[in-house]
Amino acid sequence: MKKKALALLLVALFVVSLCACGGGQANTATLNVYNWGEYIDLDTLDEFTARTGIKVNYTTYASNEEMYSKIVSGAASYDVIIPSEYMISKMIEEDLLAELDFGNIPNYQYIGEEYKGLDYDPDNKYSVPYTWGTVVIVYNTKYVDEEDVADESLELLWNEKYAGKILMFDNPRDAFALAHSRLGHSMNTTDPAEWEAAAEQLIEQKPLVQAYVMDQVFDKIIGEEAWIAPYYAGDAMSIMDDNEDIAAYVPVEGANRFFDSMCVLKSSRHKEEAEAFINFMCDTEIAEINAEEVCYAIPQVESFKLLPEEMREDTMVYPPEEVLEKCEVFINLPPETLDLQSRLWIKLKTTY
Amino acid sequence: MSKGVTVGNKKANLFPFSSWMVLFVLVPIALVVYYAFTDVNGFTLSNLKWIVTYRNTLWLSIELALIATVICVLLAYPIAYSMSRASARVQRNATLFIMLPMWMNFLVRTYAWMTLLEDNGLINSALRAIFGMEFPGLHLINNHGAIVLGMVYNYLPYMILPIYTSLTKIGQSLIEAARDLGANGSQVFGRVILPMSVPGIISGITMVFIPSISTFIISKILGGGKDFLIGDLIEDYFLGNSGVVNYNIGAALSLVIMVMILAATFIMNHFDKDAQTSGGGVI
Amino acid sequence: MKKLLTVYNVLISIFLYAPIFVIVFFSFNSGSSRAVFEGFSMQWYQELFEDELILKSLYYSVIIAVLSAIVSTLIGTLAAIGIHSLKGWKKSAFLAVNNIPVVNPEIVTAISMMILFVFALGFFHNAEMGFGTLLIAHITFNIPYVVLSVLPKLRGMDQNIYYAALDLGCPPMRAFTKVVIPQIMPGIVSGLIMAFTLSLDDFVISYFNSGATFQTLPITIYSMTKKPYNLKLNALSTLLFAVVLALMLVVNLKKPKKAEKKA
Numbered sequence: 001m002k003k004k005a006l007a008l009l010l011v012a013l014f015v016v017s018l019c020a021c022g023g024g025q026a027n028t029a030t031l032n033v034y035n036w037g038e039y040i041d042l043d044t045l046d047e048f049t050a051r052t053g054i055k056v057n058y059t060t061y062a063s064n065e066e067m068y069s070k071i072v073s074g075a076a077s078y079d080v081i082i083p084s085e086y087m088i089s090k091m092i093e094e095d096l097l098a099e100l101d102f103g104n105i106p107n108y109q110y111i112g113e114e115y116k117g118l119d120y121d122p123d124n125k126y127s128v129p130y131t132w133g134t135v136v137i138v139y140n141t142k143y144v145d146e147e148d149v150a151d152e153s154l155e156l157l158w159n160e161k162y163a164g165k166i167l168m169f170d171n172p173r174d175a176f177a178l179a180h181s182r183l184g185h186s187m188n189t190t191d192p193a194e195w196e197a198a199a200e201q202l203i204e205q206k207p208l209v210q211a212y213v214m215d216q217v218f219d220k221i222i223g224e225e226a227w228i229a230p231y232y233a234g235d236a237m238s239i240m241d242d243n244e245d246i247a248a249y250v251p252v253e254g255a256n257r258f259f260d261s262m263c264v265l266k267s268s269r270h271k272e273e274a275e276a277f278i279n280f281m282c283d284t285e286i287a288e289i290n291a292e293e294v295c296y297a298i299p300q301v302e303s304f305k306l307l308p309e310e311m312r313e314d315t316m317v318y319p320p321e322e323v324l325e326k327c328e329v330f331i332n333l334p335p336e337t338l339d340l341q342s343r344l345w346i347k348l349k350t351t352y
Numbered sequence: 353m354s355k356g357v358t359v360g361n362k363k364a365n366l367f368p369f370s371s372w373m374v375l376f377v378l379v380p381i382a383l384v385v386y387y388a389f390t391d392v393n394g395f396t397l398s399n400l401k402w403i404v405t406y407r408n409t410l411w412l413s414i415e416l417a418l419i420a421t422v423i424c425v426l427l428a429y430p431i432a433y434s435m436s437r438a439s440a441r442v443q444r445n446a447t448l449f450i451m452l453p454m455w456m457n458f459l460v461r462t463y464a465w466m467t468l469l470e471d472n473g474l475i476n477s478a479l480r481a482i483f484g485m486e487f488p489g490l491h492l493i494n495n496h497g498a499i500v501l502g503m504v505y506n507y508l509p510y511m512i513l514p515i516y517t518s519l520t521k522i523g524q525s526l527i528e529a530a531r532d533l534g535a536n537g538s539q540v541f542g543r544v545i546l547p548m549s550v551p552g553i554i555s556g557i558t559m560v561f562i563p564s565i566s567t568f569i570i571s572k573i574l575g576g577g578k579d580f581l582i583g584d585l586i587e588d589y590f591l592g593n594s595g596v597v598n599y600n601i602g603a604a605l606s607l608v609i610m611v612m613i614l615a616a617t618f619i620m621n622h623f624d625k626d627a628q629t630s631g632g633g634v635i
Numbered sequence: 636m637k638k639l640l641t642v643y644n645v646l647i648s649i650f651l652y653a654p655i656f657v658i659v660f661f662s663f664n665s666g667s668s669r670a671v672f673e674g675f676s677m678q679w680y681q682e683l684f685e686d687e688l689i690l691k692s693l694y695y696s697v698i699i700a701v702l703s704a705i706v707s708t709l710i711g712t713l714a715a716i717g718i719h720s721l722k723g724w725k726k727s728a729f730l731a732v733n734n735i736p737v738v739n740p741e742i743v744t745a746i747s748m749m750i751l752f753v754f755a756l757g758f759f760h761n762a763e764m765g766f767g768t769l770l771i772a773h774i775t776f777n778i779p780y781v782v783l784s785v786l787p788k789l790r791g792m793d794q795n796i797y798y799a800a801l802d803l804g805c806p807p808m809r810a811f812t813k814v815v816i817p818q819i820m821p822g823i824v825s826g827l828i829m830a831f832t833l834s835l836d837d838f839v840i841s842y843f844n845s846g847a848t849f850q851t852l853p854i855t856i857y858s859m860t861k862k863p864y865n866l867k868l869n870a871l872s873t874l875l876f877a878v879v880l881a882l883m884l885v886v887n888l889k890k891p892k893k894a895e896k897k898a
Contacts, residue, residue: 032847037862057848062861069592074756076847077763159655164471164491170577172595211576216517218863223670225470342596346588349580351410363721366729369714369778373732380747381735387750431647434640448883453651455879456658459838459856460872463864464654467661467670474657474670505650558738566740569838573860575647583742590746590843599750606743617738 027271030055031277034070034078036260037062037215038235039131041293046303048280054273062172062214071096071265079268080277082130085120085259086173086330093332094145097126098264104275107282107300115299118259119331127261128278131296133233134327135174135255136248136316138217140238152249154182156228158201163208167220167229170212173330174256175202178230181253186326190337199344203351212349221246232258233316234296241295248316250323257327260296384610387603406585406605413582416496417564418501421511424560425553427504428511432552433545435512436519448517462502462573469493469501469574494576502570507563511556518552519545540631554620562613572573582609655876662869669864679870686867692855693871696835699766699851704831710774711781711830712823714822716815718782719789733779745843748772752844764846772844773834780833781826788822 033045035199037060045056059078061067064087067172074093085090091097102108108128115129137156139149148159157166157178169175177187189195210226217235220226222243231239236248262281264274280286287303297317298304304312311317319327333341388399403410435446453461468474469492479487492498522545530540568583580588582605588594589602662680666673683689736744748771756762787838791814800810816823839851845854859865 030848034847059847059850060858060862063593065595066591069597070847073591073597073753074763076765078847100750164494173594187456206578209576209578212578213576215862223470223472223668225472225670249838338595342594345594346580347587349578349584350406352408352412352579362717365713365720368710369717369729369782372710372775372778376748376771377732377735378750380744380751383750383754384743384747427647430640430643434644445887448887449648450651452876452880452883453655454836456655456826456872456876457836457853457856457868459853459860460658460868461654463669463860463868464657467657468653470670472670508647508651555874562738562740566742568742569857578759583740586742591748602746603750606746610739610743613740614738 009297027035028055029273030057030080031080031270032057032059032076033080033277034059034061034067035080035082036060038218038238039082039223039260039294039296041290044281044286044290047286048277050282052273052276054270054276056277064173065171072166075114077267077269078265079270079274080262080264082260082262084330085118085261086332088127088261088263089120089332091263092121092126096266096280098266098268099125100128100278101265101271101275104272105279105282107279110282110284110287110300110302112299112301112304115259119329120259121261127263128282129259129261129299130281131234131291131294131298132257132259132312133296133317134250134257134319135177135230135323136233136236136250137231137233137249138236138246140221140224140243140245141247142224142245143227149249154251154253157230158182158205158208159228160208162228164210165227166205166208166210167217167226168202168212169208169230170207170214172341174230175212175345176341177256177328177330179205181251181255184253187256188331188333190334192337192340195337195340195344198346199219202348206348206351214237218242232296234294237295237314237317250316250327252318253324254327254328257324257329259299261331381610384603384606387599388607391600399600400608402604402609407587409580409582410608412496412579413565416500416581417463417503417561420507420564421557421561423500423504424508424511425515425556428508428515428556429549429553432512432515432519432549434514436522443520447513450512454509458506459569459573462506462570465498465502465505465574466493469498489596493574494578496575496579498574499571499581502574503560503564503567505531506570507560510559510563514555514559515549515552518549518555522548543573558617558620565613566609659868659873659876661866662873664866669866669869679866680874682762683867683870683874689852689855689867690869692850692852693717695728695766695849696852699769699773700831700834703770703777703834704827706770707777707830708781709773709822710828711778711826712785712819714778715782715785715789715819715822719786735779736776737779737783741839742843744776745772745840747844748775748840765849766845768844768846769841769849769851773837776837776840777830777833780829780866781823784826784829785819788819792818857864 005140011065013297031054033056033266035058039060042058045058049055061070064083067081067083068087068091071078088097104127111129115132116124121127137152137154139156143165144156145163148156148161156162157168159166169178176195179201180187180189180194182201183194183197185194185198211220213220215235217226217229218239219229221229221239224243224245233248233250235280236246240246240248262278264271264278268274281290282300284300284302284306285296287300291298291303291307292311295311295317298307315323373436389397390435391399428446435443438446470476471491471493473492475492476487476490477492527540527544530544535543565581566583566586567581568587571577571579571581571584586602586605589598589605593598661669661672663675663677664672665676665678714729715734718726718733721729748768752764752768756764756768796818797810797814800814801807805813836853838850838857841851841854842857845851852859856868856871859868
């Protein structure tokens with residue numbers, strides 16, 4: 001009897017899904033775009049398809065590492081990816097990225113000069129900047145006392161008063177960067193002793209941490225389930241839009257400054273379409289629309305001029321020079337340091 | 353008693369099965385073994401030393417899975433018992449009733465527990481409303497208790513159904529006979545019902561313990577991603593979320609839990625030959 | 636004692652259904668929070684039907700479930716007949732191999748196949764995980780359940796009818812389809828349905844063996860849970876749940892008597 005019910009269900013589901021997805025088997029190319037979660041205005045994808053006829057299969061990842069391992073395992077063929085700078089240099093080194101044909105990306109001209117020729121891609125061969133930003137500390141003014149944030153310090157993340165209400169990055173690179181900054185190390189240190197010391201910091205912090213999360217930060221901070229979290233500036237802005245009690249600052253000890261850039265994988269079978277996509281995202285109008293949605297700082301100078309004034313003048317999204325000077329950009333770590341980082345991260349997660 | 357009917361060509365019947373299972377079950381397991389005992393330099397036993405490094409993780413996984421299993425047995429037995437004593441119609445509806453939640457995607461169900469358990473969640477809000485006071489120390493989520501709860505919640509039906517099946521096999525006449533011979537209620541239960549339901553309990557235990565010990569999702573969602581269980585470690589080594597992919601260590605850890613579980617199942621089946629026939633009869 | 640049991644059963648029912656209630660309730664939330672109910676609306680249902688990613692993965696899930704159920708039922712049924720005709724250690728050996736995917740933790744089955752696929756795909760240029768690897772993986776974990784549900788029917792079958800048919804001059808193949816198959820049909824059907832359900836619901840094995848372009852519903856749901864929670868998932872779960880519930884009710888109310896015998 002159950003079985004009949006199930007058989008009926010089978011048929012019903014099949015029919016429903018056939019109806020839901022019937023048709024649409026055009027033979028135009030489909031581009032596999034792999035991006036961070038919450039990092040694009042999805043309407044721009046439809047617009048891209050409308051303009052070019054190229055379909056987009058859009059999937060997301062939660063960290064550079066997740067994206068990287070998906071790609072090297074050969075599990076999937078992506079065309080466009082949007083990694084951060086240190087991952088780009090790693091992937092260039094490993095010959096995973098394709099050299100771009102800038103003839104197909106005329107909108108590259110709109111990229112500000114200060115965003116070209118950066119360390120991760122010194123000859124501007126493999127990447128086109130998408131957005132940039134810094135890591136900030138987000139907190140809820142209702143619950144966090146003013147004197148605890150007066151110095152705008154990282155110490156807030158280690159403040160026992162807020163035990164159980166602090167969130168932490170669930171990826172080793174960002175989490176260790178905070179610990180390194182607290183200790184006054186460079187985030188790019190290769191000294192094993194400094195890494196061990198940073199791991200001690202994270203282990204010390206663990207009892208205070210409510211959860212290690214990535215994009216769940218949105219839910220937990222907006223819903224006031226947690227009060228304090230380090231996160232990326234643009235996302236912090238989106239969170240502040242949804243809950244007016246939330247504030248944020250760039251920690252005085254310095255923070256990570258990141259450049260996320262669009263790249264095409266060497267294994268891509270649709271390189272030209274991929275370049276068309278990159279070009280489209282750099283279109284002055286599109287980049288502006290996208291920037292309003294994702295709230296991150298953009299490298300497209302013309303689009304920047306179109307942004308609403310409060311966005312252009314927001315010092316969290318576009319921090320003043322003196323703040324940026326304290327920030328540090330990740331570089332690709334040597335394999336033995338990466339190995340150590342992964343070991344120490346697992347040690348953190350297996351210290352009970 | 354089954355002599356076996358020879359229908360068609362024995363070998364031809366078994367050929368697709370044999371080749372499929374060799375290719376996609378035995379060869380992969382052989383690869384796991386191969387990876388567990390090699391690294392870039394060839395044969396090595398060094399991967400296995402990671403079991404020692406991660407012994408606390410292994411213990412924690414065993415501990416939480418055991419607690420969840422024991423709780424499941426205790427929770428399931430009364431239900432299974434009352435189901436087995438009910439009318440046929442009630443029995444049928446109860447079975448459906450218990451299976452129904454499993455039709456909802458388990459990720460979504462586990463997520464719903466977050467809504468219930470969080471500090472600002474429904475349970476805490478309800479308590480605050482009822483008692484008119486704060487319970488600042490009452491954290492129901494992001495700890496080991498929540499992980500155990502997730503295991504119990506997700507796998508309880510797998511305990512109820514086999515116990516119920518084994519209880520329905522006990523004839524009413526047997527219980528009456530015991531009573532006629534002077535056994536009281538607890539004696540009937542202790543000497544007749546309980547021993548005869550052991551096959552169901554055993555198959556329930558395997559069906560709860562194995563998924564519990566190897567879970568990596570429940571610990572992430574309800575444990576706040578703080579404490580790795582053995583399943584999280586394996587996932588991490590194969591998918592490289594910590595930045596390094598290492599099939600060799602991952603394979604070694606997988607091999608250990610595989611051997612542990614196969615050995616435990618073998619021992620259990622030895623105690624109870626019937627378990628084989630009732631195993632897997634969830635639906 | 637009886638009252639106590641009833642109270643207890645009610646408590647357990649609340650435990651089993653509390654999350655279900657939460658999911659259904661919040662699917663009608665006019666806000667976007669999974670924790671704060673702001674008012675009634677159907678907006679998440681509307682958005683659900685506009686979400687191509689979800690609909691596409693539902694479609695993929697059904698395709699994989701149907702195909703893997705059919706293939707595994709064919710292989711599994713033949714295998715059950717073959718195993719049934721074996722004796723002694725050979726039979727035990729086949730049963731043992733059959734039980735490996737049943738007993739093994741899902742994650743071990745998943746990574747063992749992942750190793751094989753990564754290894755095998757290395758030989759092909761441009762090959763990637765996707766439809767093929769998922770289908771193979773699903774067939775693999777389905778086969779044992781089909782075997783396990785057909786075998787008992789073979790054991791309970793009256794073999795004499797088959798021999799009688801042969802004695803009466805029926806060719807073996809015909810005797811097989813006319814005599815054996817009908818007798819074990821309930822086992823085959825329940826195996827098919829079980830395979831379909833298992834495949835539709837599988838997360839762990841698909842998680843390790845799917846690629847970029849072909850993702851089943853549980854994988855999509857998982858990737859959605861990593862983002863700010865989206866109540867579309869509640870709407871989707873509620874709908875699927877309602878379909879199952881309705882089917883169960885219809886079948887249950889229609890033929891209560893016949894069902895009793897089977898159960």
